[in-house]
Amino acid sequence: MLADLSPLIAATAQWLTRAYPASGGALASALCEVQARQAVTVAAWLRYPTQTDAALVGMAGPGGSDRLDWITGTEAVGGGAGQEGPDDGHAWRTWVDEVVASWAACLLTDPELAGLAVAALAGGSHTAGTPAEFRRLVAPDEHDRQAAALLRHPDLLAPVAELYQDGLLDRLGPGQALIA
Template sequence: MSADLAPLIAATAQWLTRAYPSGGGAMDLALCEAQARQAVTVAAWLRYPTPMDAALVAVAGPGGSDRLDWVTGADGAGDDPDAYGWRTWVDEVVASWAACLLAAPGLAEAALGALTGSGHASGTPVDFRRLLTPDARDRRAAALLRHPDLLAPVAGLHQDRLLDRLKPGPALTA
């Protein structure tokens, strides 16, 4: 099922790392990308909990990065469809939820806990260490990506929906 979400996860993680880039070299860039991808993966799995949800977004498309670009001041970033076609696969809600998870480690733990028993990671060992317990090098590499004040405009877009999703109840067992 996770393969259906691969383009969405890749594009949304790429959007996050372009909006909140690493300031260091190649290793810092790789660490920043790993953290973004882990946060986006958890957010996507929460947003699209069933195979049907994942299939529907694969068919309909996630909506693109236009509003996110506007909120972060990158207006017009997607004007050239040949250069930025990947932006159509960015999911605004997933980006917002991932921003919430990156800014608040406790929320990331709750989100991962909500995925216990879901079909997304079944049969595959999944490690979200860089998201849940980043070391000093991870934090330095993703200083912008994890800065709560900088993430606030994006995180605030759909934070209430994430908090509703993480409330205990029948919605989490889907």
Template structure:
């Protein structure tokens, strides 16, 4: 099983949490653009955090931890719809991945270093991977995700695990082994 496949629920849930915590500023198109940016940042963060298929398999078995602490930090509505089954996705939110993604969204130089660290990794081998909306957002992307990319608003989440991200990036490229 490819590592990115088993990370799909974690990536989807964590991106969803970011978009709900830092909602887009406009209509449906802005929502889609903000979600695309969040998903790209979360994908990069997840691939850095779980560089091998074994890492991805372990988090799939153990679970990523959920959104509880993040909700408390941002004041996000943890209650949601009140329907426990409808909110089950929240258990798949990974706090470290959300923190790293927030750091990437708020600091373009970190986003560039993070994607560079993935070059040639097991996650990027085989198929072309593009992170344009993360690395080079156009004006429409920036407007759509004004809250999602605001460094001051992201700071409480980004600072949670920024040191770990910086340590991971200083370690060099992600291993090619899968």
């Protein structure tokens, strides 16, 4: 059984950075990718707080990017001139988790919510023994914001963020604790 969320995290972060690419060169792309990966990591750890949860999603699969592609309008892109769509033959798209992408979108557009989410991870099984650093998510500097202008734009991410925002708010609400 796979108890590691890294394929899900990598695929979902890749989907976010393709749907909302960096503005600028290689450094901007790297900064955008780091922010997406941090947001997706926090969202995945909240969504799948135990090794059992992670193993179950590894067995069942997270669902894929089809609905997200449709919502963002990328389903019509399909392989033209350097652009890839859902039918581009990339198996990584099957590892995209719709809920995790939605929660990550919420975190990227709301720094206060991102701070609450990171705080909720303290003492959980994913952070045990290893300090996790999420500075670019919770306290982005000007370079981070410029590089990820599309990735952090509330209006652009709203269709994705609104999909499962209520579930994230429930998870972070008062009296909710992660199972360690």
